[in-house]
Amino acid sequence: MAANAYVMQLKQSLQFFSRTCSVFQEKDSGYAPTPGQLTVAQQVAHVAQTIDWFVAGAFNPQGFDLDFASHHAAVRNVSSLAEAFAWLARSVDAAAADFGARSEAEMASPLPAGPIMGGAPRSAVVGAICEHTAHHRGSLAVYARLLDYAPPMPYGD
Numbered sequence: 001m002a003a004n005a006y007v008m009q010l011k012q013s014l015q016f017f018s019r020t021c022s023v024f025q026e027k028d029s030g031y032a033p034t035p036g037q038l039t040v041a042q043q044v045a046h047v048a049q050t051i052d053w054f055v056a057g058a059f060n061p062q063g064f065d066l067d068f069a070s071h072h073a074a075v076r077n078v079s080s081l082a083e084a085f086a087w088l089a090r091s092v093d094a095a096a097a098d099f100g101a102r103s104e105a106e107m108a109s110p111l112p113a114g115p116i117m118g119g120a121p122r123s124a125v126v127g128a129i130c131e132h133t134a135h136h137r138g139s140l141a142v143y144a145r146l147l148d149y150a151p152p153m154p155y156g157d
Helices: 003-021 040-058 068-076 081-101 104-108 124-146
Strands: none
Touching: 003 040, 003 081, 003 124, 040 068, 040 081, 040 124
């Protein structure tokens, strides 16, 4: 697959995610259906953080950073939806630049051994990013409905 196809997948995933989340306002940043769940802003921040995590892990000879407690703590510090979406935009742009600059041979080379997609081609992280983003898009659609919003169809009008 050409580098531009990886970039297109990432950008399209962000477009779908953003369309679903377009109903939220900054005042919804701290909403969570029950105590202890991620808030709207934290869900968006988690998506951004996970994109960064996949890109870093895909090209790190030691594999993925499995210190999930610190990852979770960083996400829990996000309280602004605008801040979370700015992080998400930066993450998608950085991932697109990274993948766009990689050769097909690099993208086809295997991920480091380990519990996260060990041995799969590095390009598999693009699909994993899109799947993870879709998962949280669905969660946020539920949050939106609980707030009496009607999120638009993510794929277009």
